[in-house]
Amino acid sequence: MKHSIGTRTEINTDSNIAISVKDLHKSFKLPTEQAFGLKQAIFNRLRGIKGYKEQKVLKGLSFEIKKGEFLGIVGRNGSGKSTLLKMLAGIYYPEKGEITVNGTLVPFIELGVGFNPELTGRENVYMNGALLGFSNEEMDTMYDDIWEFAELKDFQDQKLKNYSSGMQVRLAFSIAIRAQGNILLLDEVLAVGDAAFQQKCSNYFAELKDHKQTVILVTHSMDNVRKFCDRAILIEAGEIIKDGDPKMVADAYTKLWS
Amino acid sequence: MSIPRVLNRKNRILLKELTKTDFKLRYQGSVLGYLWALLRPLMMFAILYVVFAKLLRIGGDIPHYSVYLLCGTTMWSFFSECTSQGIQAIVNRGDLLRKISFPKYIVVVSATWTAVINMLINLGVIIIFALINGVEPSWSWFLAIPAILQLYLLSLGIAFLLGSINVKYRDITSIWDVLMQALFYAVPIIYPIAMVAETSSIAAKVILLNPISQTIQDIRFGLITNQTITTWNYINNTALTFIPIIATLAILVIGALVFRRKSKFFAEEV
Numbered sequence: 001m002k003h004s005i006g007t008r009t010e011i012n013t014d015s016n017i018a019i020s021v022k023d024l025h026k027s028f029k030l031p032t033e034q035a036f037g038l039k040q041a042i043f044n045r046l047r048g049i050k051g052y053k054e055q056k057v058l059k060g061l062s063f064e065i066k067k068g069e070f071l072g073i074v075g076r077n078g079s080g081k082s083t084l085l086k087m088l089a090g091i092y093y094p095e096k097g098e099i100t101v102n103g104t105l106v107p108f109i110e111l112g113v114g115f116n117p118e119l120t121g122r123e124n125v126y127m128n129g130a131l132l133g134f135s136n137e138e139m140d141t142m143y144d145d146i147w148e149f150a151e152l153k154d155f156q157d158q159k160l161k162n163y164s165s166g167m168q169v170r171l172a173f174s175i176a177i178r179a180q181g182n183i184l185l186l187d188e189v190l191a192v193g194d195a196a197f198q199q200k201c202s203n204y205f206a207e208l209k210d211h212k213q214t215v216i217l218v219t220h221s222m223d224n225v226r227k228f229c230d231r232a233i234l235i236e237a238g239e240i241i242k243d244g245d246p247k248m249v250a251d252a253y254t255k256l257w258s
Numbered sequence: 259m260s261i262p263r264v265l266n267r268k269n270r271i272l273l274k275e276l277t278k279t280d281f282k283l284r285y286q287g288s289v290l291g292y293l294w295a296l297l298r299p300l301m302m303f304a305i306l307y308v309v310f311a312k313l314l315r316i317g318g319d320i321p322h323y324s325v326y327l328l329c330g331t332t333m334w335s336f337f338s339e340c341t342s343q344g345i346q347a348i349v350n351r352g353d354l355l356r357k358i359s360f361p362k363y364i365v366v367v368s369a370t371w372t373a374v375i376n377m378l379i380n381l382g383v384i385i386i387f388a389l390i391n392g393v394e395p396s397w398s399w400f401l402a403i404p405a406i407l408q409l410y411l412l413s414l415g416i417a418f419l420l421g422s423i424n425v426k427y428r429d430i431t432s433i434w435d436v437l438m439q440a441l442f443y444a445v446p447i448i449y450p451i452a453m454v455a456e457t458s459s460i461a462a463k464v465i466l467l468n469p470i471s472q473t474i475q476d477i478r479f480g481l482i483t484n485q486t487i488t489t490w491n492y493i494n495n496t497a498l499t500f501i502p503i504i505a506t507l508a509i510l511v512i513g514a515l516v517f518r519r520k521s522k523f524f525a526e527e528v
Binding site for chain 1: 267268271272274275276279282283286287353354355356357358359360426427429430522523525526
Protein backbone atom coordinates (compact mmCIF):
# COMPACT_ATOMS: atom_id res chain seq x y z
CA MET A 1 0.00 0.00 0.00
CA LYS A 2 1.46 3.35 -0.98
CA HIS A 3 -0.93 5.21 1.29
CA SER A 4 0.63 7.45 3.82
CA ILE A 5 -1.71 6.50 6.58
CA GLY A 6 -3.54 8.85 8.89
CA THR A 7 -4.72 7.92 12.33
CA ARG A 8 -7.98 7.35 14.11
CA THR A 9 -7.82 7.03 17.86
CA GLU A 10 -10.46 6.36 20.45
CA ILE A 11 -9.98 7.82 23.88
CA ASN A 12 -12.10 8.35 26.93
CA THR A 13 -11.37 11.53 28.81
CA ASP A 14 -13.22 14.34 30.56
CA SER A 15 -12.34 16.84 27.88
CA ASN A 16 -15.42 18.53 26.47
CA ILE A 17 -14.42 17.74 22.90
CA ALA A 18 -16.29 14.68 21.58
CA ILE A 19 -14.65 14.41 18.18
CA SER A 20 -11.72 16.27 16.78
CA VAL A 21 -10.74 16.08 13.13
CA LYS A 22 -7.50 17.56 11.83
CA ASP A 23 -6.59 17.99 8.19
CA LEU A 24 -8.47 14.91 7.03
CA HIS A 25 -7.80 13.63 3.54
CA LYS A 26 -9.27 10.74 1.63
CA SER A 27 -9.14 9.61 -1.94
CA PHE A 28 -10.42 6.52 -3.63
CA LYS A 29 -8.85 4.54 -6.40
CA LEU A 30 -11.33 4.19 -9.19
CA PRO A 31 -10.45 1.44 -11.64
CA THR A 32 -10.10 2.95 -15.11
CA GLU A 33 -10.31 0.09 -17.53
CA GLN A 34 -11.11 -3.46 -16.59
CA ALA A 35 -8.76 -3.56 -13.62
CA PHE A 36 -10.48 -6.41 -11.86
CA GLY A 37 -9.01 -9.85 -11.65
CA LEU A 38 -5.52 -11.19 -11.52
CA LYS A 39 -4.88 -11.27 -15.26
CA GLN A 40 -5.56 -7.58 -15.72
CA ALA A 41 -3.54 -6.71 -12.63
CA ILE A 42 -0.52 -8.53 -14.03
CA PHE A 43 -0.95 -6.94 -17.48
CA ASN A 44 -1.26 -3.51 -15.96
CA ARG A 45 1.82 -4.07 -13.85
CA LEU A 46 3.81 -5.21 -16.88
CA ARG A 47 2.71 -2.31 -19.03
CA GLY A 48 3.27 0.13 -16.21
CA ILE A 49 -0.35 1.22 -16.18
CA LYS A 50 -1.79 2.13 -12.81
CA GLY A 51 -5.19 0.73 -13.69
CA TYR A 52 -6.97 3.29 -11.57
CA LYS A 53 -7.32 6.99 -11.16
CA GLU A 54 -7.35 8.77 -7.86
CA GLN A 55 -10.51 10.54 -6.89
CA LYS A 56 -9.99 13.05 -4.10
CA VAL A 57 -13.04 12.94 -1.92
CA LEU A 58 -11.99 14.83 1.18
CA LYS A 59 -9.40 17.58 0.91
CA GLY A 60 -8.21 18.51 4.34
CA LEU A 61 -11.17 18.87 6.70
CA SER A 62 -10.66 20.16 10.21
CA PHE A 63 -13.31 20.67 12.85
CA GLU A 64 -14.23 19.84 16.41
CA ILE A 65 -17.45 18.69 17.94
CA LYS A 66 -18.20 19.45 21.57
CA LYS A 67 -19.92 17.06 23.88
CA GLY A 68 -23.67 17.52 23.84
CA GLU A 69 -23.62 19.26 20.49
CA PHE A 70 -26.16 18.36 17.80
CA LEU A 71 -24.22 18.85 14.60
CA GLY A 72 -25.70 18.76 11.11
CA ILE A 73 -23.60 17.94 8.09
CA VAL A 74 -25.08 19.00 4.78
CA GLY A 75 -23.91 19.07 1.20
CA ARG A 76 -24.79 17.92 -2.26
CA ASN A 77 -24.68 14.31 -3.37
CA GLY A 78 -21.07 13.31 -3.88
CA SER A 79 -19.66 16.13 -1.78
CA GLY A 80 -18.04 13.71 0.66
CA LYS A 81 -20.49 13.75 3.59
CA SER A 82 -20.97 10.02 3.78
CA THR A 83 -17.27 9.35 3.34
CA LEU A 84 -16.58 11.68 6.24
CA LEU A 85 -19.15 9.90 8.36
CA LYS A 86 -17.73 6.50 7.51
CA MET A 87 -14.30 7.69 8.49
CA LEU A 88 -15.56 9.03 11.80
CA ALA A 89 -17.19 5.65 12.33
CA GLY A 90 -13.92 3.86 11.62
CA ILE A 91 -15.19 2.05 8.54
CA TYR A 92 -12.83 3.82 6.13
CA TYR A 93 -9.30 4.54 7.12
CA PRO A 94 -8.00 8.10 6.98
CA GLU A 95 -5.45 8.57 4.25
CA LYS A 96 -3.93 11.57 5.94
CA GLY A 97 -4.82 13.51 9.04
CA GLU A 98 -6.09 12.71 12.49
CA ILE A 99 -9.42 11.70 13.94
CA THR A 100 -9.82 11.55 17.69
CA VAL A 101 -13.02 10.15 19.09
CA ASN A 102 -13.61 10.76 22.78
CA GLY A 103 -16.30 8.37 23.98
CA THR A 104 -18.35 5.47 22.69
CA LEU A 105 -19.48 6.03 19.17
CA VAL A 106 -22.57 4.42 17.68
CA PRO A 107 -22.88 4.70 13.91
CA PHE A 108 -26.10 4.33 11.96
CA ILE A 109 -24.84 4.37 8.42
CA GLU A 110 -27.83 2.35 7.44
CA LEU A 111 -30.72 0.80 9.29
CA GLY A 112 -30.91 -2.95 9.59
CA VAL A 113 -27.26 -3.76 8.94
CA GLY A 114 -26.84 -7.51 8.76
CA PHE A 115 -30.54 -8.15 8.26
CA ASN A 116 -30.95 -11.40 6.44
CA PRO A 117 -34.13 -12.09 4.46
CA GLU A 118 -33.88 -15.84 5.06
CA LEU A 119 -33.99 -15.48 8.85
CA THR A 120 -37.05 -14.77 10.96
CA GLY A 121 -37.72 -11.40 12.52
CA ARG A 122 -36.73 -12.81 15.90
CA GLU A 123 -33.38 -14.10 14.65
CA ASN A 124 -32.67 -10.85 12.88
CA VAL A 125 -33.35 -8.85 16.02
CA TYR A 126 -30.72 -10.82 17.93
CA MET A 127 -28.25 -10.58 15.07
CA ASN A 128 -28.73 -6.86 14.65
CA GLY A 129 -28.48 -6.43 18.41
CA ALA A 130 -25.15 -8.25 18.43
CA LEU A 131 -23.86 -5.78 15.86
CA LEU A 132 -24.76 -3.00 18.28
CA GLY A 133 -22.92 -4.85 21.03
CA PHE A 134 -25.83 -6.43 22.89
CA SER A 135 -25.59 -9.96 24.21
CA ASN A 136 -28.48 -12.41 23.93
CA GLU A 137 -29.40 -11.83 27.56
CA GLU A 138 -29.53 -8.07 27.09
CA MET A 139 -31.64 -8.51 23.99
CA ASP A 140 -34.03 -10.74 25.92
CA THR A 141 -34.87 -7.88 28.25
CA MET A 142 -35.46 -5.43 25.40
CA TYR A 143 -37.10 -7.90 23.09
CA ASP A 144 -40.77 -7.15 23.80
CA ASP A 145 -40.25 -3.40 23.80
CA ILE A 146 -38.63 -3.58 20.39
CA TRP A 147 -41.60 -5.32 18.84
CA GLU A 148 -44.03 -3.14 20.73
CA PHE A 149 -42.38 0.00 19.40
CA ALA A 150 -42.19 -1.37 15.85
CA GLU A 151 -45.87 -2.39 16.07
CA LEU A 152 -45.04 -5.70 14.41
CA LYS A 153 -45.64 -8.16 17.22
CA ASP A 154 -47.61 -10.58 15.05
CA PHE A 155 -44.79 -10.95 12.56
CA GLN A 156 -41.89 -11.84 14.82
CA ASP A 157 -41.64 -15.44 13.65
CA GLN A 158 -42.05 -14.69 9.97
CA LYS A 159 -39.04 -14.65 7.72
CA LEU A 160 -37.82 -11.17 6.98
CA LYS A 161 -38.33 -11.64 3.26
CA ASN A 162 -42.06 -11.63 3.92
CA TYR A 163 -41.89 -8.16 5.47
CA SER A 164 -42.61 -5.07 3.43
CA SER A 165 -39.72 -2.62 3.16
CA GLY A 166 -41.53 -0.23 5.47
CA MET A 167 -41.90 -2.95 8.07
CA GLN A 168 -38.21 -3.77 7.87
CA VAL A 169 -37.28 -0.16 8.43
CA ARG A 170 -39.62 0.10 11.40
CA LEU A 171 -38.09 -2.98 12.97
CA ALA A 172 -34.55 -1.80 12.30
CA PHE A 173 -35.25 1.63 13.74
CA SER A 174 -36.83 0.11 16.77
CA ILE A 175 -33.62 -1.85 17.47
CA ALA A 176 -31.30 0.99 16.55
CA ILE A 177 -32.68 3.42 19.13
CA ARG A 178 -31.73 0.99 21.93
CA ALA A 179 -28.07 1.49 21.18
CA GLN A 180 -26.08 2.91 24.05
CA GLY A 181 -23.35 5.33 23.25
CA ASN A 182 -22.47 8.89 23.90
CA ILE A 183 -21.83 9.90 20.30
CA LEU A 184 -24.39 9.03 17.62
CA LEU A 185 -23.71 9.18 13.90
CA LEU A 186 -26.84 9.26 11.78
CA ASP A 187 -26.65 9.07 8.01
CA GLU A 188 -29.99 9.86 6.42
CA VAL A 189 -31.25 6.64 7.87
CA LEU A 190 -34.37 8.40 8.76
CA ALA A 191 -35.27 9.77 5.37
CA VAL A 192 -37.46 6.76 4.72
CA GLY A 193 -40.85 5.67 5.91
CA ASP A 194 -44.29 7.17 6.06
CA ALA A 195 -45.53 10.20 7.94
CA ALA A 196 -46.10 8.26 11.15
CA PHE A 197 -42.55 6.95 11.03
CA GLN A 198 -41.17 10.40 10.33
CA GLN A 199 -42.99 11.59 13.42
CA LYS A 200 -41.34 8.89 15.51
CA CYS A 201 -37.97 9.96 14.17
CA SER A 202 -38.64 13.56 15.04
CA ASN A 203 -39.58 12.53 18.55
CA TYR A 204 -36.39 10.52 18.79
CA PHE A 205 -34.29 13.51 17.70
CA ALA A 206 -36.06 15.74 20.19
CA GLU A 207 -35.36 13.20 22.91
CA LEU A 208 -31.68 13.03 21.99
CA LYS A 209 -31.53 16.81 22.11
CA ASP A 210 -33.18 16.89 25.52
CA HIS A 211 -30.69 14.37 26.86
CA LYS A 212 -27.80 16.45 25.58
CA GLN A 213 -26.53 13.60 23.44
CA THR A 214 -23.73 14.28 21.04
CA VAL A 215 -25.25 13.72 17.61
CA ILE A 216 -23.87 14.08 14.12
CA LEU A 217 -26.63 14.08 11.57
CA VAL A 218 -26.01 13.90 7.85
CA THR A 219 -29.12 15.08 6.10
CA HIS A 220 -30.71 16.79 3.13
CA SER A 221 -33.61 17.98 5.20
CA MET A 222 -33.03 21.65 6.02
CA ASP A 223 -36.11 21.52 8.24
CA ASN A 224 -34.33 19.05 10.50
CA VAL A 225 -31.17 21.14 10.44
CA ARG A 226 -33.06 24.25 11.52
CA LYS A 227 -35.14 22.44 14.07
CA PHE A 228 -32.61 20.21 15.85
CA CYS A 229 -29.06 21.26 15.12
CA ASP A 230 -26.99 23.55 17.33
CA ARG A 231 -24.47 23.94 14.59
CA ALA A 232 -24.06 22.81 11.00
CA ILE A 233 -21.32 22.26 8.48
CA LEU A 234 -21.69 22.61 4.74
CA ILE A 235 -19.38 20.45 2.67
CA GLU A 236 -18.80 21.11 -1.00
CA ALA A 237 -16.35 19.14 -3.16
CA GLY A 238 -14.55 17.72 -0.17
CA GLU A 239 -14.06 20.98 1.68
CA ILE A 240 -15.90 22.74 4.47
CA ILE A 241 -17.29 25.93 3.02
CA LYS A 242 -19.58 26.95 5.89
CA ASP A 243 -19.43 26.12 9.56
CA GLY A 244 -21.64 27.65 12.19
CA ASP A 245 -25.22 28.69 12.84
CA PRO A 246 -27.60 26.08 11.36
CA LYS A 247 -29.93 28.68 9.84
CA MET A 248 -27.07 30.39 8.05
CA VAL A 249 -25.75 27.03 6.78
CA ALA A 250 -29.20 25.89 5.66
CA ASP A 251 -29.60 29.10 3.68
CA ALA A 252 -26.17 28.68 2.11
CA TYR A 253 -27.09 25.11 1.16
CA THR A 254 -30.27 26.23 -0.55
CA LYS A 255 -28.31 28.90 -2.43
CA LEU A 256 -26.01 26.27 -3.96
CA TRP A 257 -28.65 25.79 -6.63
CA SER A 258 -29.49 29.39 -7.33
CA MET B 259 -3.72 -5.23 18.56
CA SER B 260 -3.64 -6.26 22.17
CA ILE B 261 -5.30 -9.41 23.45
CA PRO B 262 -7.94 -7.76 25.66
CA ARG B 263 -9.18 -5.71 22.71
CA VAL B 264 -9.27 -8.69 20.41
CA LEU B 265 -11.36 -10.73 22.82
CA ASN B 266 -13.42 -7.95 24.36
CA ARG B 267 -17.03 -8.47 25.19
CA LYS B 268 -18.48 -6.83 22.11
CA ASN B 269 -16.31 -8.88 19.76
CA ARG B 270 -17.18 -12.10 21.54
CA ILE B 271 -20.91 -11.41 21.24
CA LEU B 272 -20.53 -10.62 17.57
CA LEU B 273 -18.44 -13.71 16.89
CA LYS B 274 -20.98 -15.93 18.56
CA GLU B 275 -23.95 -14.42 16.79
CA LEU B 276 -22.28 -14.47 13.36
CA THR B 277 -21.33 -18.12 13.79
CA LYS B 278 -24.87 -18.97 14.81
CA THR B 279 -26.27 -17.13 11.79
CA ASP B 280 -23.79 -18.77 9.40
CA PHE B 281 -24.68 -22.18 10.71
CA LYS B 282 -28.41 -21.54 10.49
CA LEU B 283 -28.19 -20.14 6.98
CA ARG B 284 -26.12 -23.03 5.70
CA TYR B 285 -28.96 -25.48 6.04
CA GLN B 286 -31.80 -23.01 5.66
CA GLY B 287 -34.65 -24.27 3.53
CA SER B 288 -33.52 -27.89 3.34
CA VAL B 289 -35.85 -30.58 4.59
CA LEU B 290 -33.25 -32.47 6.56
CA GLY B 291 -31.67 -29.29 7.91
CA TYR B 292 -28.75 -29.75 10.28
CA LEU B 293 -28.70 -33.45 9.51
CA TRP B 294 -26.83 -32.52 6.35
CA ALA B 295 -23.85 -31.56 8.46
CA LEU B 296 -23.65 -35.28 9.18
CA LEU B 297 -24.96 -36.76 5.96
CA ARG B 298 -22.70 -34.97 3.53
CA PRO B 299 -19.35 -36.27 4.80
CA LEU B 300 -20.87 -39.71 5.41
CA MET B 301 -22.04 -39.89 1.81
CA MET B 302 -18.68 -38.75 0.51
CA PHE B 303 -17.13 -41.45 2.64
CA ALA B 304 -19.55 -44.06 1.33
CA ILE B 305 -18.64 -43.27 -2.27
CA LEU B 306 -14.91 -43.35 -1.62
CA TYR B 307 -15.26 -46.52 0.40
CA VAL B 308 -17.09 -48.36 -2.34
CA VAL B 309 -14.74 -47.15 -5.06
CA PHE B 310 -11.42 -47.51 -3.32
CA ALA B 311 -11.82 -50.14 -0.65
CA LYS B 312 -14.27 -52.44 -2.41
CA LEU B 313 -13.71 -52.02 -6.15
CA LEU B 314 -10.02 -51.13 -6.24
CA ARG B 315 -9.20 -53.07 -3.07
CA ILE B 316 -6.81 -50.53 -1.65
CA GLY B 317 -5.83 -50.50 1.99
CA GLY B 318 -6.37 -54.18 2.73
CA ASP B 319 -3.68 -54.51 5.39
CA ILE B 320 -4.50 -51.41 7.41
CA PRO B 321 -6.50 -52.36 10.49
CA HIS B 322 -9.98 -50.80 10.68
CA TYR B 323 -9.51 -49.43 7.18
CA SER B 324 -13.08 -48.14 6.80
CA VAL B 325 -12.85 -45.95 9.91
CA TYR B 326 -9.34 -45.00 8.89
CA LEU B 327 -10.76 -43.78 5.59
CA LEU B 328 -13.71 -42.04 7.26
CA CYS B 329 -11.33 -40.23 9.57
CA GLY B 330 -9.27 -39.04 6.61
CA THR B 331 -12.23 -37.85 4.55
CA THR B 332 -13.79 -36.07 7.51
CA MET B 333 -10.62 -34.19 8.32
CA TRP B 334 -10.16 -33.33 4.66
CA SER B 335 -13.72 -32.00 4.46
CA PHE B 336 -12.96 -29.95 7.55
CA PHE B 337 -9.86 -28.45 5.98
CA SER B 338 -11.60 -27.85 2.68
CA GLU B 339 -14.69 -26.26 4.24
CA CYS B 340 -12.63 -24.13 6.63
CA THR B 341 -10.44 -22.68 3.91
CA SER B 342 -13.04 -22.15 1.21
CA GLN B 343 -15.54 -20.56 3.62
CA GLY B 344 -12.81 -18.54 5.28
CA ILE B 345 -11.39 -17.25 2.03
CA GLN B 346 -14.79 -16.04 0.87
CA ALA B 347 -15.89 -14.69 4.23
CA ILE B 348 -14.80 -11.09 3.70
CA VAL B 349 -16.44 -10.87 0.28
CA ASN B 350 -19.60 -12.59 1.50
CA ARG B 351 -19.92 -10.24 4.43
CA GLY B 352 -19.10 -7.15 2.38
CA ASP B 353 -22.40 -5.52 3.28
CA LEU B 354 -21.48 -5.62 6.95
CA LEU B 355 -17.96 -4.33 6.43
CA ARG B 356 -19.17 -1.34 4.50
CA LYS B 357 -21.59 -0.27 7.19
CA ILE B 358 -20.15 -0.89 10.60
CA SER B 359 -16.73 -0.85 12.08
CA PHE B 360 -15.50 -3.99 13.80
CA PRO B 361 -12.39 -6.15 13.73
CA LYS B 362 -12.54 -7.88 10.36
CA TYR B 363 -10.99 -11.12 11.56
CA ILE B 364 -14.29 -11.89 13.31
CA VAL B 365 -15.93 -12.52 9.95
CA VAL B 366 -13.25 -15.00 8.91
CA VAL B 367 -13.17 -16.81 12.23
CA SER B 368 -16.95 -17.10 12.39
CA ALA B 369 -17.01 -18.56 8.86
CA THR B 370 -14.50 -21.24 9.88
CA TRP B 371 -16.36 -22.07 13.07
CA THR B 372 -19.24 -23.52 11.10
CA ALA B 373 -16.71 -25.99 9.73
CA VAL B 374 -15.41 -26.63 13.25
CA ILE B 375 -18.91 -27.45 14.48
CA ASN B 376 -19.46 -29.81 11.53
CA MET B 377 -16.13 -31.48 12.20
CA LEU B 378 -16.90 -31.98 15.89
CA ILE B 379 -20.24 -33.60 15.06
CA ASN B 380 -18.46 -35.92 12.64
CA LEU B 381 -15.74 -36.64 15.13
CA GLY B 382 -18.48 -38.11 17.30
CA VAL B 383 -19.53 -40.30 14.39
CA ILE B 384 -15.94 -41.45 13.84
CA ILE B 385 -15.64 -42.46 17.47
CA ILE B 386 -18.90 -44.41 17.35
CA PHE B 387 -17.80 -46.15 14.13
CA ALA B 388 -14.42 -46.87 15.63
CA LEU B 389 -15.94 -48.51 18.68
CA ILE B 390 -18.28 -50.60 16.51
CA ASN B 391 -15.28 -51.56 14.40
CA GLY B 392 -13.47 -52.88 17.44
CA VAL B 393 -11.03 -50.05 18.06
CA GLU B 394 -10.12 -50.10 21.75
CA PRO B 395 -10.63 -46.78 23.56
CA SER B 396 -7.22 -45.51 24.57
CA TRP B 397 -5.38 -42.54 26.01
CA SER B 398 -3.79 -42.08 22.60
CA TRP B 399 -7.12 -40.57 21.47
CA PHE B 400 -6.03 -37.37 23.16
CA LEU B 401 -3.15 -37.15 20.69
CA ALA B 402 -5.73 -36.19 18.09
CA ILE B 403 -6.51 -32.93 19.89
CA PRO B 404 -3.25 -31.07 19.16
CA ALA B 405 -3.28 -32.44 15.61
CA ILE B 406 -6.82 -31.17 14.96
CA LEU B 407 -5.87 -27.85 16.48
CA GLN B 408 -2.87 -27.64 14.18
CA LEU B 409 -5.05 -28.42 11.16
CA TYR B 410 -7.44 -25.67 12.23
CA LEU B 411 -4.66 -23.13 12.65
CA LEU B 412 -3.30 -24.04 9.25
CA SER B 413 -6.75 -23.54 7.67
CA LEU B 414 -7.15 -20.25 9.48
CA GLY B 415 -3.76 -19.05 8.27
CA ILE B 416 -4.64 -19.92 4.69
CA ALA B 417 -8.05 -18.25 5.06
CA PHE B 418 -6.47 -15.04 6.37
CA LEU B 419 -3.78 -14.96 3.72
CA LEU B 420 -5.84 -15.86 0.66
CA GLY B 421 -9.00 -14.22 1.96
CA SER B 422 -7.32 -10.83 2.10
CA ILE B 423 -6.03 -11.18 -1.46
CA ASN B 424 -9.42 -12.46 -2.61
CA VAL B 425 -11.01 -9.11 -1.75
CA LYS B 426 -9.26 -7.51 -4.70
CA TYR B 427 -8.61 -10.50 -6.92
CA ARG B 428 -11.59 -12.80 -6.87
CA ASP B 429 -9.65 -15.29 -8.98
CA ILE B 430 -8.32 -16.69 -5.73
CA THR B 431 -11.60 -18.50 -5.08
CA SER B 432 -11.36 -20.40 -8.37
CA ILE B 433 -7.63 -21.02 -8.07
CA TRP B 434 -8.11 -22.44 -4.60
CA ASP B 435 -10.89 -24.75 -5.84
CA VAL B 436 -8.57 -26.27 -8.41
CA LEU B 437 -5.65 -26.38 -6.00
CA MET B 438 -7.79 -28.26 -3.52
CA GLN B 439 -8.50 -30.92 -6.12
CA ALA B 440 -4.79 -31.39 -6.63
CA LEU B 441 -4.06 -31.31 -2.92
CA PHE B 442 -6.64 -34.00 -2.28
CA TYR B 443 -4.52 -36.45 -4.23
CA ALA B 444 -1.28 -35.15 -2.75
CA VAL B 445 -2.48 -36.14 0.71
CA PRO B 446 -2.78 -39.80 1.70
CA ILE B 447 -6.52 -39.87 2.30
CA ILE B 448 -7.89 -42.42 -0.15
CA TYR B 449 -4.63 -44.28 -0.66
CA PRO B 450 -2.47 -45.61 2.16
CA ILE B 451 0.91 -43.91 2.36
CA ALA B 452 2.48 -47.39 2.49
CA MET B 453 1.50 -47.83 -1.16
CA VAL B 454 3.62 -44.84 -2.11
CA ALA B 455 6.45 -45.92 0.17
CA GLU B 456 6.68 -49.26 -1.68
CA THR B 457 7.60 -47.57 -4.94
CA SER B 458 9.47 -44.53 -3.64
CA SER B 459 10.29 -43.78 -0.06
CA ILE B 460 11.42 -40.28 -1.05
CA ALA B 461 7.98 -39.51 -2.48
CA ALA B 462 6.34 -40.82 0.70
CA LYS B 463 8.59 -38.57 2.78
CA VAL B 464 7.77 -35.53 0.66
CA ILE B 465 4.06 -36.27 1.04
CA LEU B 466 4.47 -36.52 4.81
CA LEU B 467 6.17 -33.12 4.98
CA ASN B 468 2.91 -31.53 3.89
CA PRO B 469 1.26 -30.28 7.11
CA ILE B 470 -2.14 -31.55 5.91
CA SER B 471 -0.76 -35.08 5.56
CA GLN B 472 1.12 -34.80 8.83
CA THR B 473 -1.96 -33.72 10.82
CA ILE B 474 -4.32 -36.22 9.21
CA GLN B 475 -1.89 -39.09 9.80
CA ASP B 476 -1.38 -37.92 13.39
CA ILE B 477 -5.14 -37.89 13.97
CA ARG B 478 -5.41 -41.41 12.54
CA PHE B 479 -2.48 -42.55 14.62
CA GLY B 480 -4.12 -41.26 17.78
CA LEU B 481 -7.69 -42.32 17.10
CA ILE B 482 -7.55 -45.48 15.05
CA THR B 483 -4.34 -47.41 14.89
CA ASN B 484 -0.78 -46.93 16.03
CA GLN B 485 0.30 -48.72 12.87
CA THR B 486 -0.41 -45.50 10.95
CA ILE B 487 2.65 -44.17 9.19
CA THR B 488 3.28 -40.65 10.41
CA THR B 489 5.81 -37.95 9.75
CA TRP B 490 7.35 -38.75 13.13
CA ASN B 491 7.83 -42.48 12.70
CA TYR B 492 8.70 -42.50 9.01
CA ILE B 493 11.19 -39.66 8.60
CA ASN B 494 14.38 -40.38 10.51
CA ASN B 495 15.87 -36.92 10.38
CA THR B 496 14.38 -35.21 13.45
CA ALA B 497 15.07 -31.72 12.13
CA LEU B 498 13.02 -32.48 9.00
CA THR B 499 10.03 -33.72 10.98
CA PHE B 500 9.46 -30.23 12.33
CA ILE B 501 8.98 -28.77 8.85
CA PRO B 502 5.18 -29.28 8.82
CA ILE B 503 4.78 -27.58 12.18
CA ILE B 504 7.04 -24.71 11.23
CA ALA B 505 5.17 -24.37 7.93
CA THR B 506 1.84 -24.22 9.78
CA LEU B 507 3.04 -21.52 12.13
CA ALA B 508 4.65 -19.57 9.30
CA ILE B 509 1.44 -19.60 7.25
CA LEU B 510 -0.58 -18.53 10.29
CA VAL B 511 1.74 -15.67 11.20
CA ILE B 512 2.16 -14.43 7.63
CA GLY B 513 -1.59 -14.78 7.04
CA ALA B 514 -2.42 -12.81 10.17
CA LEU B 515 0.08 -10.07 9.33
CA VAL B 516 -1.06 -9.69 5.74
CA PHE B 517 -4.68 -9.71 6.87
CA ARG B 518 -4.06 -7.05 9.49
CA ARG B 519 -2.32 -4.79 7.01
CA LYS B 520 -4.91 -5.18 4.28
CA SER B 521 -7.99 -5.20 6.50
CA LYS B 522 -7.88 -1.40 6.86
CA PHE B 523 -8.96 -1.12 3.25
CA PHE B 524 -11.45 -3.98 3.01
CA ALA B 525 -14.44 -1.68 3.46
CA GLU B 526 -13.60 0.38 0.39
CA GLU B 527 -12.30 -2.46 -1.76
CA VAL B 528 -14.85 -5.17 -1.20
